[in-house]
Amino acid sequence: MSSTGRVKMPAVLENLQAITECVTAAASSAGFSARRIGDMELALEEAVTNVFKYANPGNPGEIEVACASGGGKFSIEIRDSGQEFDITKLPDPDLSQDISERPIGGLGAYLIKKIADDVNYRRLSGFNVLTLVFNLEIKK
């Protein structure tokens, strides 16, 4: 049997914990290890804080996060009605630069791509829909 969760809230930093707890609780009931749940939490934090910070300049919008387990996978779908933006298109950061050269920031999207087993973006009738997939077996 599968487990699903869904939350819809104002897209503000104050709701980070509430969103995270719903997803990690569902992931935990789906049988993921504490370590892998920490990975999911990270990818989720990076995705939702980008929505908080950039999706709706000026006034905060709403964010909807849905998650579901099933078929050996756990997927997290993040949906917002902010400006169109596809993080999967961002170039990877240059990790070789030293402390003084290295720009501050620009690691969030990269961490998502490195940590999730699959990342998918669609623009769907005015919504950004970002899907992060985690396989039940440990990656690689």
Next chain:
Amino acid sequence: MSSTGRVKMPAVLENLQAITECVTAAASSAGFSARRIGDMELALEEAVTNVFKYANPGNPGEIEVACASGGGKFSIEIRDSGQEFDITKLPDPDLSQDISERPIGGLGAYLIKKIADDVNYRRLSGFNVLTLVFNLEIKK
């Protein structure tokens, strides 16, 4: 703006914590005090453990819990496809009996009714739908 949450999971005790965390996280983002969130947690635990224990004798079914804040209220809807049962019809327990006379159990439904500001039951196309409402201001 309103916050909503929804989880659908196998109706087994192992999922109590996941269900509870989703609801309390949403309630916390809706601005309830820790004390009142503890109250909700209690009413929710009583309602969902009754579904775990009694709704589907033999094989566990599914449970769906949805919550939403708005209009100064927070409501939690618990839905299961088990046998029809209306806890609001249960007679109140006799609280005057002493230790030896007093039956073990029979307090769950009573606690729900005492703690929630409003309790509503409907049978809806094969589902038990129990709604618990909490007012944002402290009860009484």
Next chain:
Amino acid sequence: MNIAAKKESNALVVTVSGRMDAVTAPEFEKSIAAFIAQGEKAFVINLSGLEYISSAGLRSILASAKRLKEQNGKIIFSGLQGHVKEVFAISGFQGIFKIYDSDAEGLKGI
């Protein structure tokens, strides 16, 4: 839930902290049953560190109290806080159990 016991001259003081819910409550009942099997007959249950209790917790408390009563034992409570106090009040447990502010008062009253 965490359970710790300390032997006093006339009773065993059992301190229960954390959460007593449908998942953890059976542990409490088991612990008390084990203490009874070891010969303990008088219990002061300190709940000052208990943050949460549900009907599953009340169930294992009542079951333990019935078992003790049959053997002429005693169980009393101390240190109830906010939420736990409220649940004891609503369920009528305040009326059927002796409840004290501190272990010291409980040990005198038992």
Next chain:
Amino acid sequence: MNIAAKKESNALVVTVSGRMDAVTAPEFEKSIAAFIAQGEKAFVINLSGLEYISSAGLRSILASAKRLKEQNGKIIFSGLQGHVKEVFAISGFQGIFKIYDSDAEGLKGI
């Protein structure tokens, strides 16, 4: 997140535990800035009790390191565990910072 500092002969050892996420990370940057303002120039950051770090944490670490570099200060790390080690590796922080197993080794290496 919890931050504790201990003055050693050649550096300040700052122990950060708990979670360094978008909500808490700015506190870390503020603490380091305050220590720098007090004249500290060499830091050993002990992360052995840090359970979780996100890019917001990396951001405040890099910002602190840049501030120190401008003033010819130094910042090194010790005791990275599981998840934090992985995030340092993925983000290339392992390559740009000196990382030691223990504070003692860090204090020698600084």
